[in-house]
Every structure is written in C-alpha cells, then in structure tokens.
Amino acid sequence: MSVKFIDVKEPVLKKGKHYLTSDYKTRGTRKSHNGMDMIGENHSIDDVIAIDDGKVITSTYSSSAGYYVEIKHANNYISRYLHMKKNSIKVKKNENVKKGQVLGRMGNTGDSNGTHLHFAVSDNKKTPQDPLPYLLGEKNFKSDYFKEFVKNIQKSLGAKVDGIPGKETLSKTITVSETTNRKHKVVKYLQEYLYVLGYTEIGKADGIAGPKFTVSVKNFQKDNGCVVDGVITKQNKTWKVLLKLI
Numbered sequence: 627m628s629v630k631f632i633d634v635k636e637p638v639l640k641k642g643k644h645y646l647t648s649d650y651k652t653r654g655t656r657k658s659h660n661g662m663d664m665i666g667e668n669h670s671i672d673d674v675i676a677i678d679d680g681k682v683i684t685s686t687y688s689s690s691a692g693y694y695v696e697i698k699h700a701n702n703y704i705s706r707y708l709h710m711k712k713n714s715i716k717v718k719k720n721e722n723v724k725k726g727q728v729l730g731r732m733g734n735t736g737d738s739n740g741t742h743l744h745f746a747v748s749d750n751k752k753t754p755q756d757p758l759p760y761l762l763g764e765k766n767f768k769s770d771y772f773k774e775f776v777k778n779i780q781k782s783l784g785a786k787v788d789g790i791p792g793k794e795t796l797s798k799t800i801t802v803s804e805t806t807n808r809k810h811k812v813v814k815y816l817q818e819y820l821y822v823l824g825y826t827e828i829g830k831a832d833g834i835a836g837p838k839f840t841v842s843v844k845n846f847q848k849d850n851g852c853v854v855d856g857v858i859t860k861q862n863k864t865w866k867v868l869l870k871l872i
C-alpha cells in the first residue's frame with residue numbers, strides 16, 4: 627500500500643509524525659498482519675517511545691521480531707514495538723516505563739525489509755487488537771476496558787447501554803454465584819473483567835460461574851472491603867464496587 631499519514635494523538639515515534647506503510651489486517655483476510663508498520667516523515671529514522679505508562683515484560687531479540695520490546699499496561703493490555711535497531715534498546719525487562727519514554731531506535735532487524743516500526747497491541751490473552759484506535763486516542767490502556775465492561779454488562783442486563791454506570795444500571799443487576807444465575811450472559815463479562823483486574827484465578831471466560839469464579843470473586847471482595855462470600859449481589863455491595871458506584 628502507499629504511504630499514508632496518520633494524525634496520531636498518542637505517539638509511538640518521538641517526532642510525532644507517523645506514516646503508515648502497512649495496515650493492520652485481522653485473521654480471515656488473505657494475509658494477516660497483527661500490527662501497523664510505520665515510518666517517520668520522508669523515511670526519517672526516529673526514536674521509538676512508549677505509548678503509555680507500563681511495565682516492560684519483554685526486551686529481547688527474535689529472528690522474526692528482531693530487537694523488540696513489549697509493555698504491559700494498567701488494563702493488562704500489551705503494546706509491542708518490533709524491528710528496532712541493534713544495541714539501541716534502552717529498557718530492561720521488569721522496568722517501569724512512562725508514557726513517551728524512549729525505548730530504542732527504529733531499525734530493520736528480524737523479518738523486516740526496510741527500516742520501520744511494527745507497532746502492535748494485544749489484549750490480556752495476547753489476542754491482537756487493532757492499534758489504530760489507541761494511536762488516535764479513541765481507546766486507551768487505562769479506562770477504556772472499564773467502559774467496555776460496563777457496556778457489556780448493561781447489554782446483558784437489559785439496561786440502557788451508554789458505558790456509564792448509574793442507578794438505572796444498578797437496579798437491573800442480578801445476583802450471580804455458583805448457584806444463582808451461574809450461566810447468565812453477564813457471567814462471561816464478569817469473568818473477563820475480573821481477569822483483567824488481575825484476578826487470574828478465574829481462568830478462561832467460559833460463561834459459567836464455577837469454583838474458580840468464586841475464588842476470584844472472594845479475592846476481589848477481600849481487596850475491596852466487601853463481605854467475602856463469593857456471591858455478586860447489590861446487597862453485599864460487590865456490584866456497586868464493580869461498577870465503581872461506591
């Protein structure tokens with residue numbers, strides 16, 4: 627494809643000029659591409675910077691990705707920066723990085739033809755996400771997951787879907803536990819959200835509230851000053867805390 631300028635709000639190149647050379651394509655298309663390839667203005671070489679605060683989880687070399695860095699953010703989503711120049715990487719694994727911090731220099735290492743940055747985003751289960759909304763500031767690595775969670779909850783409960791929880795949403799909430807509404811639509815979203823919050827005991831979001839679900843709910847309740855009973859209800863205030871209404 628031809629080079630296309632993108633007016634990013636959240637840069638990953640220090641000079642702030644991002645030109646797209648290869649777009650993100652999801653599975654099912656002829657050739658999938660799990661990130662976006664970018665170059666600087668007039669093919670200039672630029673420093674690669676962190677899109678948001680986070681913790682470096684990978685800073686290494688692979689024959690395909692070249693020298694690359696992966697950062698885990700507050701919502702457990704991961705941003706990835708590939709093909710950086712040899713010996714240019716400035717961050718180490720487990721290091722906390724700030725938004726805008728230089729990670730290294732654009733390069734041509736690994737499976738790459740020509741100096742560029744391959745920027746990619748994946749969710750907490752390493753499923754690739756379209757990076758564009760993150761670059762445009764339409765989605766971010768802090769709060770957007772909450773909004774998505776709220777919308778899914780509202781949809782599942784038949785409440786008004788606006789991503790903003792309030793009394794109306796709360797009034798539609800139901801009790802969820804191993805014995806009550808254990809297969810309700812809402813369970814899958816609760817599982818996903820608790821996982822994202824770090825309650826990983828819950829495991830895969832299979833839509834069924836089983837023993838692992840109870841463990842994660844109890845841990846969430848413990849951390850948030852709720853009655854620790856593994857049951858999500860309005861009465862024990864777990865719903866209120868989950869919806870940030872308290």
Ligand SMILES: [Zn+2]
Pocket residue numbers: 648659661662663744745
């Ligand atoms: Zn690429």
